[in-house]
Amino acid sequence: MASITNAFEMAQRQFDHVAEMLRLDPDVRELLRWPSREYHFRIPVRMDDGSIRSFQGYRVQHNDARGPNKGGIRFHPAETVDTVRALATWMTWKCAVVDIPLGGGKGGVIVDPATLSIGEKERLVRGFVQQIHKNIGPRNDVPAPDVGTTPQMMGWMMDEYSKLVGQYTPGVITGKPLGGGGSLGRTEATGFGVIYTVREALKHLGLESSDCRAAIQGFGNVAQYAAIGFTETLKGKVVCVSYWDRDDRCAYTVSNEDGMDPHLLMEATDQYGSIDKAKVKAAGYTLEDGDAWITKEAEVLIPAALEGQINSESVNQISDKVRVIAEGANGPTTPEADKVLEERGVFVIPDFLCNAGGVTVSYFEGVQNDMNFYWTREEVIQRLDTKMSHAFTDVLDMTIKQKVFTRDAAYMVAIARVVKAMELRGLI
Ligand code: NAD
Numbered sequence: 001m002a003s004i005t006n007a008f009e010m011a012q013r014q015f016d017h018v019a020e021m022l023r024l025d026p027d028v029r030e031l032l033r034w035p036s037r038e039y040h041f042r043i044p045v046r047m048d049d050g051s052i053r054s055f056q057g058y059r060v061q062h063n064d065a066r067g068p069n070k071g072g073i074r075f076h077p078a079e080t081v082d083t084v085r086a087l088a089t090w091m092t093w094k095c096a097v098v099d100i101p102l103g104g105g106k107g108g109v110i111v112d113p114a115t116l117s118i119g120e121k122e123r124l125v126r127g128f129v130q131q132i133h134k135n136i137g138p139r140n141d142v143p144a145p146d147v148g149t150t151p152q153m154m155g156w157m158m159d160e161y162s163k164l165v166g167q168y169t170p171g172v173i174t175g176k177p178l179g180g181g182g183s184l185g186r187t188e189a190t191g192f193g194v195i196y197t198v199r200e201a202l203k204h205l206g207l208e209s210s211d212c213r214a215a216i217q218g219f220g221n222v223a224q225y226a227a228i229g230f231t232e233t234l235k236g237k238v239v240c241v242s243y244w245d246r247d248d249r250c251a252y253t254v255s256n257e258d259g260m261d262p263h264l265l266m267e268a269t270d271q272y273g274s275i276d277k278a279k280v281k282a283a284g285y286t287l288e289d290g291d292a293w294i295t296k297e298a299e300v301l302i303p304a305a306l307e308g309q310i311n312s313e314s315v316n317q318i319s320d321k322v323r324v325i326a327e328g329a330n331g332p333t334t335p336e337a338d339k340v341l342e343e344r345g346v347f348v349i350p351d352f353l354c355n356a357g358g359v360t361v362s363y364f365e366g367v368q369n370d371m372n373f374y375w376t377r378e379e380v381i382q383r384l385d386t387k388m389s390h391a392f393t394d395v396l397d398m399t400i401k402q403k404v405f406t407r408d409a410a411y412m413v414a415i416a417r418v419v420k421a422m423e424l425r426g427l428i
Contacts, residue, residue, distance in 0.1 A: 193357015
């Protein structure tokens with residue numbers, strides 16, 4: 001099989017593989033391989049120096065059979081429409097596997113947000129909404145933050161949409177700031193969700209979490225709360241994290257065999273994810289090459305940065321101590337690497353199950369916006385744990401019943417739910 005670098009090709013191949021195993025009707029298969037709608041637009045922005053720059057934006061809606069399309073908006077200099085298509089597709093499977101009544105969507109803008117002033121960022125996000133407001137809304141497509149976008153940006157988007165439609169509409173966007181329609185627990189939701197699935201996987205494998213070490217790629221939103229959950233909830237040790245250094249334009253791994261304090265690391269991290277080297281060295285931690293995270297001796301690997309990181313080459317560097325790979329990132333493992341991991345008996349918690357905590361609390365946010373009644377943080381976190389644990393059990397049961405790889409089992413659970421909704425609605 002040729003190596004895959006295009007995320008959408010990867011999403012389609014994963015789907016095709018399971019569609020074949022399920023002997024899915026060819027017409028239904030063709031329908032689900034592609035997004036149902038996509039919008040491409042230019043966003044003109046007046047820059048602080050008076051010039052006008054225009055940015056390329058996308059919104060892709062994959063499938064809304066189970067409910068409104070749902071998915072974040074990425075601001076990234078290397079964004080491509082195929083990445084947005086892949087992410088929209090994975091959102092459909094993600095919402096289905098955790099059984100929330102939403103479909104799949106995703107947005108993107110080709111921009112490096114770190115190069116914009118606060119005013120330029122605000123004008124860009126308001127411009128995004130001006131271009132797409134007729135095609136989003138609480139009942140048809142609900143965006144959210146993703147890489148490069150923040151709760152404050154979601155607040156501006158909600159405000160712009162509310163002005164354009166003439167009424168306060170908090171449910172149009174999730175991931176809003178607290179006090180501006182946001183939900184308690186949203187910031188930590190994805191990382192904590194990762195850890196609830198890790199807890200269930202270790203239980204299934206008969207491993208004591210307090211005896212386990214985790215090696216993490218990335219130290220952004222997902223990785224930070226996964227690190228906190230791994231050390232504080234599971235009582236394990238985080239032996240390494242990695243990050244992209246903006247100044248040096250390369251990645252580094254920060255490690256310590258005896259475990260690291262995630263709060264110390266968070267204090268040493270700036271808003272764009274670069275870690276202060278002097279602070280971590282003063283704590284006695286070691287700084288190494290960015291690729292070193294994957295070679296570490298640990299029972300749990302948590303890729304929580306980018307797509308395609310565990311591939312046909314890097315998979316062979318994974319230590320034989322690794323028992324669980326918890327995919328915090330979207331699409332971190334290629335199909336070629338999946339084969340190797342399956343043969344080696346590594347328990348992979350597939351991305352669209354593992355990192356579904358964020359969309360689950362986004363769904364809770366929309367529910368609270370609709371009720372205009374807000375839950376406590378404890379209620380949100382408890383409901384998140386229940387949802388993630390049930391979803392894990394559904395996938396594990398399918399893995400055991402069908403004797404298949406966990407990713408295939410997760411697809412089987414998700415595809416069955418989407419196909420059933422399409423049948424019930426008379427769409428197929
Ligand atoms: P983020 O921007 O907060 O963090 C990304 C991290 O990756 C940063 O620490 C950055 O330094 C690091 N990084 C970038 N390039 C790297 C490299 N080459 N080597 C090592 N580290 C590198 O993003 P996030 O929200 O934590 O998202 C991370 C992944 O999780 C993405 O794939 C995203 O789609 C996925 N995800 C996020 C959420 C969420 O709620 N935030 C939900 C589901 C999935």
